Amino acid sequence: MGSQPSRYRVGSDFGCCAARIEIVQGVMEALPHPDGHFDFVWCRDVVEQLDFLMAALKGAARLLKRDGHMLVYTAFITELLAPQEFEMLERHMGNVSSNLVERNVEEAFDSAGLAIERKDVVGTEYKEFAEERTQPSSRTLLRIARLRRLRTSVAESHGEDIYDHVEANLHWEVFQFLGKLQPTVYVLKRR
Numbered sequence: 001m002g003s004q005p006s007r008y009r010v011g012s013d014f015g016c017c018a019a020r021i022e023i024v025q026g027v028m029e030a031l032p033h034p035d036g037h038f039d040f041v042w043c044r045d046v047v048e049q050l051d052f053l054m055a056a057l058k059g060a061a062r063l064l065k066r067d068g069h070m071l072v073y074t075a076f077i078t079e080l081l082a083p084q085e086f087e088m089l090e091r092h093m094g095n096v097s098s099n100l101v102e103r104n105v106e107e108a109f110d111s112a113g114l115a116i117e118r119k120d121v122v123g124t125e126y127k128e129f130a131e132e133r134t135q136p137s138s139r140t141l142l143r144i145a146r147l148r149r150l151r152t153s154v155a156e157s158h159g160e161d162i163y164d165h166v167e168a169n170l171h172w173e174v175f176q177f178l179g180k181l182q183p184t185v186y187v188l189k190r191r
């Protein structure tokens with residue numbers, strides 16, 4: 001189970017496996033598959049955006065086989081994130097602020113019948129690794145500077161809400177580098 005299926009061209013992106021892949025568009029809380037259908041659910045950077053966190057996690061748990069696993073990669077706010085920075089992140093149009101709180105998400109796993117088998121706090125490590133190679137955070141800082149310099153014209157042409165969203169989205173990358181957001185990986189098991 002993934003998301004944004006339209007980004008993928010099954011034929012060319014999956015090569016020889018294409019014939020064995022079925023793309024179904026839907027939301028986690030209402031997928032058409034029967035209970036216990038999947039061995040594994042892969043859920044990367046989706047928890048942050050779930051409007052109905054509990055219903056979506058219950059939906060994923062329902063789809064898992066008894067001994068099935070679910071991998072969740074998500075990011076949480078840390079004590080390094082200032083209140084003003086949190087307010088900026090709240091203007092992101094996709095994220096749900098309460099899903100950025102570790103305790104809320106772990107309680108939701110539990111209530112949805114998903115036990116944490118393994119938890120790996122990635123922290124800043126991944127962004128350090130990436131920065132040494134392709135400098136994504138530096139390039140994002142450059143984009144932030146340019147966006148802010150052009151604030152008036154961007155807001156006039158696209159709207160304040162779009163400006164705010166883009167500003168928050170760009171900070172998502174940099175805040176992970178600074179440890180203000182904490183990427184975390186879970187391996188979950190259906191209880």
Ligand SMILES: C[S@@+](CC[C@H](N)C(=O)[O-])C[C@H]1O[C@@H](n2cnc3c(N)ncnc32)[C@H](O)[C@@H]1O
Nearest residue numbers: 003004026027028029044045046049050051056
């Ligand atoms: C930040 S994107 C990550 C996309 C992809 N997993 C990746 O790692 O590139 C968040 C995705 O979550 C999807 N999403 C939001 N609510 C969802 C839901 N209830 N069920 C399934 N996907 C959802 C959005 O459509 C969006 O594609």
